[in-house]
Amino acid sequence: MPFGGAAPMRVLRAGLAMADFFQQLSTAQHCALLLDYDGTLAPFHSDPRLAKPYSGVREALDAVVRTDTRLIIITGRAIDDLLPLLNLPSGVEVWGAHGFERLHADGRRERASLSDAMRRELQTVGEWQMEFKALDARIEHKPASIAIHWRGRAHHMARRIRDAVLGRLRSAGSLLEPHDFDGGIELRAPGFDKGVAVNTVRAELGGDAVVAYLGDDQTDEEAFKVVRDRGLAVLVRTRWRPTTADVWIKPPGEVLWFLKLWSAARRKP
Numbered sequence: 404m405p406f407g408g409a410a411p412m413r414v415l416r417a418g419l420a421m422a423d424f425f426q427q428l429s430t431a432q433h434c435a436l437l438l439d440y441d442g443t444l445a446p447f448h449s450d451p452r453l454a455k456p457y458s459g460v461r462e463a464l465d466a467v468v469r470t471d472t473r474l475i476i477i478t479g480r481a482i483d484d485l486l487p488l489l490n491l492p493s494g495v496e497v498w499g500a501h502g503f504e505r506l507h508a509d510g511r512r513e514r515a516s517l518s519d520a521m522r523r524e525l526q527t528v529g530e531w532q533m534e535f536k537a538l539d540a541r542i543e544h545k546p547a548s549i550a551i552h553w554r555g556r557a558h559h560m561a562r563r564i565r566d567a568v569l570g571r572l573r574s575a576g577s578l579l580e581p582h583d584f585d586g587g588i589e590l591r592a593p594g595f596d597k598g599v600a601v602n603t604v605r606a607e608l609g610g611d612a613v614v615a616y617l618g619d620d621q622t623d624e625e626a627f628k629v630v631r632d633r634g635l636a637v638l639v640r641t642r643w644r645p646t647t648a649d650v651w652i653k654p655p656g657e658v659l660w661f662l663k664l665w666s667a668a669r670r671k672p
Contacts, residue, residue, distance in 0.1 A: 413651040429668040433612040435473040442619035457655035463662035465492040470669035502600035503547040547592040554586030598625030
């Protein structure tokens, strides 16, 4: 198969040969494909409960799973919020809340714990939510964070909401970490990000595994930085933004193309 020959991928790293990557993938004993959800496998929606995957995504993921690939979704969402939307094929692993919780491929679950201090911090932020709602923000409570959304609001309103959140955070001397994402800001307990989840997976696979990570948001940059030294970091966005990723593709067509190319590379003769 002519890997990378007619690929609609925009290579960002000097010297990167996509043909070499897919050739390594085709012969690798161990491999993993790690994927963000919102903005990568599904379009954004002002109501996240309605952000269903692009047409053809579930079938493409099912094909990948059947090629002896460890398929992993790493999302900022809580796992139980994601599962009804994606209706995953069996054998898929999910990391939720930026690595705070984990659903293994065999159905086992793991969940980290928060200190009493972090629980109090999150409770305090929860007490501010009426102030943010008055600015027309939407509040999302997660296992180890609180996200304040302004997607769909005018730019000046988004700025007002962000300034109010950061002002409150500074005045309280909070230990929660602010993380910008497309359409909002998340106040998260330290120690949880997508890069930590990717590092864990890579350690489990071993140093010779071939790994790729696909994501769209600023929160995916943590994963890109981890994976790109021995794998492939793929930015998924309709519009360009600065990134540490190796490759840029556009959803949904090029994402489906990438998934099909992965399956083809892993398919045994």
